[in-house]
Amino acid sequence: MEFAIQAAGLGKRYGDHQALAGVNLQVRTGSVLGLLGHNGAGKTTTVRLLATLLEPTSGHAMVAGYDVVKQPREVRSRIGLAGQYAAVDELLTGRENLALLGTLLRLGRRAARSRAEELLAAFDLEEAADRPAGTYSGGMRRRLDLAACLIASPTVLFLDEPTTGLDPASRMTLWQMVREQVRQGVTVLLTTQYLEEADFLADRITVFDKGQVRAEGTPEELKRSVGDERLEVSVATQDDLARALYALGPVAHATPRPSEDRHALSVTLTDRLGTISAVASTLRTSGVQVLDFALQKPSLDDVFFHLTQQSNSTHQQQAPQPEGVRA
CATH class of the missing domain: 3.30.70.100 (Alpha-Beta Plaits)
Structure with a gap:
């Protein structure tokens, strides 16, 4: 499969508010697409639509070869999702969190325990495996959350601002773990407000603003678009x-x-x-x-500020002027 994620004209409206307006995306299998944008730009809405948590009001999307509206069950069985905050049971141990989730996903008890051990080792959580997750540091909880997303060996992984609030060392550790999943063939769609995170992880980047795609390309292509070295x-x-x-x-x-x-x-x-x-x-x-x-060199900060300022300028020019005022 050439593209693990495809979206065409994807839109979402809440009453009079257009949260997403005609978004087109293509993510090659085994690659990382980074979604950049300020709060409210449409990044999380896109993730929720692609992960079948919301239904689009326009357009269509395919994830792992299945339609997100017509075949949501097939999509869900092939994806992992990590939201903005770690979703682990703090009363259970790390091992119990993973084994329970594997059982709920019908891996079977023995297979669930085996997969839990594998992930605890991969995410360097073996020493803390039998401690309640509530005693974990923020970085450890985030690693456990990411491990939980991988319990069913998904082919597509959605990460919605996965390193928010982490210290630089924990953030780098998580980046390396995400990169390891990509090396194993997992496709990742990442939303982030850390521009260095997108620069480090993403093969291609899409910049969102006001529910629309403003630019897309590799990190280097986007940097060159705003100026020379x-x-x-x-x-x-x-x-x-x-x-x-x-x-x-x-x-x-x-x-x-x-x-x-x-x-x-x-x-x-x-x-x-x-x-x-x-x-x-x-x-x-x-x-x-x-x-x-x-x-x-131009940075992704330069790209982001250039595109959002350009968008704000266009929006102001199009806005209706008070009577007697000329643009």
Whole structure:
């Protein structure tokens, strides 16, 4: 199967509120799609529709080869879902949580216990397996929650902001565990507000805003769409800055831009190595005292802010103007 998730014209309306408006998605089998967007952009609604927790008011979607409206049972038997907060029974031990869930999913008691042991080992929870989940740290509960999603060996995994509230070390641990599932062939749809999380995990990214898709592509494609790489040069004094700006004018493909609040400038890199070499050589022969010399790439933060500001600008232009006011 080429695509594990497909959606066309997917929409959801609540009364007068259009939560999702004509979303199209395709997620290749064994890959990670990251959904980015601010609160209320439509990310969680998309997950709930694809996971059969809601029915769309327009469009259609296929998950693991089955229609989410016409064949919800088939879809549910092939997916795992981790919501924004760990959904584990805190009175049960980690082992009991997993074994019980496996039994409820009709794996059989012996198979459920075997699968629980396998997952406890995979998620580094063996030492805490017989402690109540209520005594676990936030990172451990999240790992147990992810293990629970995998008890029935799903082929598609939905992760809705899975690392919210985790410390950086726990977040990185969970990222590695998600990547291991992908290496085993699991398809992942991830919603997140951590842009570095999408950058690390996602093969492709879709940016949501106001219930619509604003952009999609690989992380690198999206970064390139908002600007070129830049060389950031910090110098010692204002005189050094003036000399650097004058000297670099002829060798830079675009006019160097001075910083507004410090002795620094940036040079756009169109010919990456050639420009870097020319800038370094020119600064050396010009006697400029350089304090720092760093390569800066556009980030997903730049992409996100660019797209949402662009959307807000368009929305404001389309909004009805008060009488007597012209756009």
